[in-house]
Amino acid sequence: MKSAPPPVSRGLGPASRAPRPNVPFVGTRPPEDAPRVLDVIGVTKRFGDKVVLDDVTFHVPIGEFLCLCGPNGAGKSTLLKAILGLIVPDKGSILIAGLPAREGRSKVGYVPQRKAFDRDFPASPLEVIVANVRGRWPLRITKEERELAMAMLEKTGAAALANAQMRDLSGGETQRVFLARALSTKPDLLILDEPTAGVDVGGRAAIVDLMAEISGSETIAAILVTHNLQAVARCAERVVYLERSVKAWGLWSELSGDQDLSAIQIASGDHRALAMDGD
Ligand SMILES: Nc1ncnc2c1ncn2[C@@H]1O[C@H](COP(=O)(O)OP(=O)(O)OP(=O)(O)O)[C@@H](O)[C@H]1O
Numbered sequence: 001m002k003s004a005p006p007p008v009s010r011g012l013g014p015a016s017r018a019p020r021p022n023v024p025f026v027g028t029r030p031p032e033d034a035p036r037v038l039d040v041i042g043v044t045k046r047f048g049d050k051v052v053l054d055d056v057t058f059h060v061p062i063g064e065f066l067c068l069c070g071p072n073g074a075g076k077s078t079l080l081k082a083i084l085g086l087i088v089p090d091k092g093s094i095l096i097a098g099l100p101a102r103e104g105r106s107k108v109g110y111v112p113q114r115k116a117f118d119r120d121f122p123a124s125p126l127e128v129i130v131a132n133v134r135g136r137w138p139l140r141i142t143k144e145e146r147e148l149a150m151a152m153l154e155k156t157g158a159a160a161l162a163n164a165q166m167r168d169l170s171g172g173e174t175q176r177v178f179l180a181r182a183l184s185t186k187p188d189l190l191i192l193d194e195p196t197a198g199v200d201v202g203g204r205a206a207i208v209d210l211m212a213e214i215s216g217s218e219t220i221a222a223i224l225v226t227h228n229l230q231a232v233a234r235c236a237e238r239v240v241y242l243e244r245s246v247k248a249w250g251l252w253s254e255l256s257g258d259q260d261l262s263a264i265q266i267a268s269g270d271h272r273a274l275a276m277d278g279d
């Protein structure tokens, strides 16, 4: 008697939660000759005996919007810290626009996780932005500085909040101010670490709209870490799926296709990793 064919995982149910093969999904990578804003080359990082990043290699061309996905503990934040020059890899290297991470830092805009900000600090959005541009706290704000900060706040729909106190802002408003702050130095690369986490549904939609707009820019590249599948679907040109090493790298359109979805479980049985309306 012929045995039944093995069940095909559609991405849901126990079959899709079986251990995945340690073979990376190879999708369409950026053209080799496209100028790059970021090179991550063979990056390995250990904490004690634990290998958190294992030979991670990918690159981001100028203007590309990349989503960095992966389950909790996959090493995403560790990788961002290495890109920001806050930690040094044990092996491998990171180049920002061809420069070592520390030297290229001025080309990077960073939107931290909301919890990283001391919400009691007495400051207005205007001061927060000018301080970022100057590199120190402003005692007096010049006309030019005010104009630049206001232009950025207008871009992110937060102009009316310019003179408010940061501690009074909602989660979504805070993230809009941080996005304006990150854009104020005209970065080549924007790093967004779970910018919709802890933000209510309305605020989340506004932030995803803004990110989708940035995704259309040909000059600003971005790396977005998120567990929000809607944000990925709207913004991502390419996706890197990280789980200690790079498990998939390709166009979102490839990775979200039915077949490949189950192949890498990008949004599938791994409900913890990506959620339709999650952070
Ligand atoms: N400074 C550190 N010392 C020791 N272990 C660390 C340190 N930072 C991170 N780790 C460990 O490294 C692993 C990866 O952590 P990381 O924060 O990079 O994961 P993540 O992908 O950002 O997860 P999440 O989605 O939960 O934010 C975790 O097991 C974490 O406990």
Ligand SMILES: [Mg+2]
Pocket: 076, 077, 078
């Ligand atoms: Mg993290």
